[in-house]
Amino acid sequence: MPNDIMDLTVDLIYETQQRFRIRIYDSFNKRFEVPLDVSVVEKKVDMTDYEVKLAQKPFAILVTRKSTGVTLFDSSLSPLIFADQFISISTRLSSPLLYGLGEHTQPLLINITNQWKRLTFWTRDIGVRPDTNLYGVHPFHINLELNKTGQTNFHGQFILNANAMDMNLQPLPALTYITIGGIIDLYVFTGPTVQNVIQQYWDVIGKPIMPPYWTLGFHLCRWGYGTIENLTEVMQRMHDADFPVDIQWTDIDTMDNHLDFTYDNKTFHGLPELVRTMQSEGKHYMNIIDPGISSTQPAVGPAILVSPNLVLNSTIVHAYIPQDTWYEFPSGVQIKTVGQFVDLNTPIQKINVHLRGGFIIPMKIPGPNLVLGRGNPFEFLVALSQSGNASGSLFWDDGDSLDTIENKTYNYLEFNVTSSNILTINALVTNDKDSSMVLGTVKVLGLHKSVTNVNVNGKPYSTFVYNVLDNILIIYALDLNLLSQTSQIIQWTTAN
Incomplete structure (x- = not known):
């Protein structure tokens, strides 16, 4: 290659138990690095979930998971190339199944079994075509690990580089990073769950903002x-x-x-x-600022699954419902699934929404718009799990001010239902005193025994109804102050 850089420094940094960092850069000349304020680790961590081996001739770095021996990073696949305007490093993948590598018009799951694929990382606004690079660059992926133990693990990789890049995916399976500048600054996150990988990634790049x-x-x-x-x-x-x-x-x-x-x-x-x-x-x-992520079944957090009708002149949605206890919204009718596709009758005026059991969804009685509806009472929609539990939380600020988290001018509540039919509400932070936070209704889905009585904070309460056909308990007109400094407790008794 023209202008090869022959003298390189390699830093192998054991940053945390679940995070390993590889830096390869010019030993004598400063090159552009992304000005991201990442934490600096001063010494090697004592315990890690990964093992690292370094080969000198030929040069290669191997990172494996200690518990299973599965490869997390392996650059022995092809030689490292480090020129002034061309840098290339390859790694074997644990499996051909990946997520991430955005922003491109492609399925959520990237399956490179029996196929080669090149993804370009360079932001632009363009008409949507398959595998086209779009508005954002996120050179991060999550790789599903296949191992003989039958345990499913995940790990992630993130290359911190702001130059134009290609990533070549190969059915071996393998991934080649190619960029025209900067340095190699690559993180390996060991997970082992998807949530763990995302959290470890956020620890490096920072957490998303709380939306107004x-x-x-x-x-x-x-x-x-x-x-x-x-x-x-x-x-x-x-x-x-x-x-x-x-x-x-x-x-x-x-x-x-x-x-x-x-x-x-x-x-x-x-x-x-x-x-x-x-x-x-x-x-x-x-x-207009043109961001956009497309999905045929967007999930709103872990509890809400939306399955809209996106096909012209169709009244059927072929939707996948994961294995769990789910409830139709707003009817509250319970459905159980082993993880399968179902055909949902969906006329043009209907949007399919399902709630996952085990979660409590705080809701508001609507107004003409969200600003004018802020003072309306809350409703807690309790979707019980198969074991009869549910939990949730609520962050609430004035809806408009900047830096409410940093200034601690917000309210934060946690609530949970146990299998003994007790709903406990705790206000952990109550710094936004100007907000009116009143609980008006509690609706409990998936309650399979008739309710004989209800107590609110230790006192009998008679304003409730139990729907025996749909197994739904509705407790009305509560008027409970959610910012109370003491726990609010609602308990219901069921027939034997």
């Missing part, structure tokens, strides 16, 4: 409004239909010659006045 409350509302967005008259007509139709809208977006067609931070004062004359009117109504306006 208003961003959780309904977003209305499209390209092609064309004129401000068309935009206001759409907004008026939503208002006339009593459809709650919190955020109105506009696309590049509102801009002056497609220039950011401008608007066309001919076709979109009066846009600033329209935005101010929206803001006075508690709504928000956003210019």
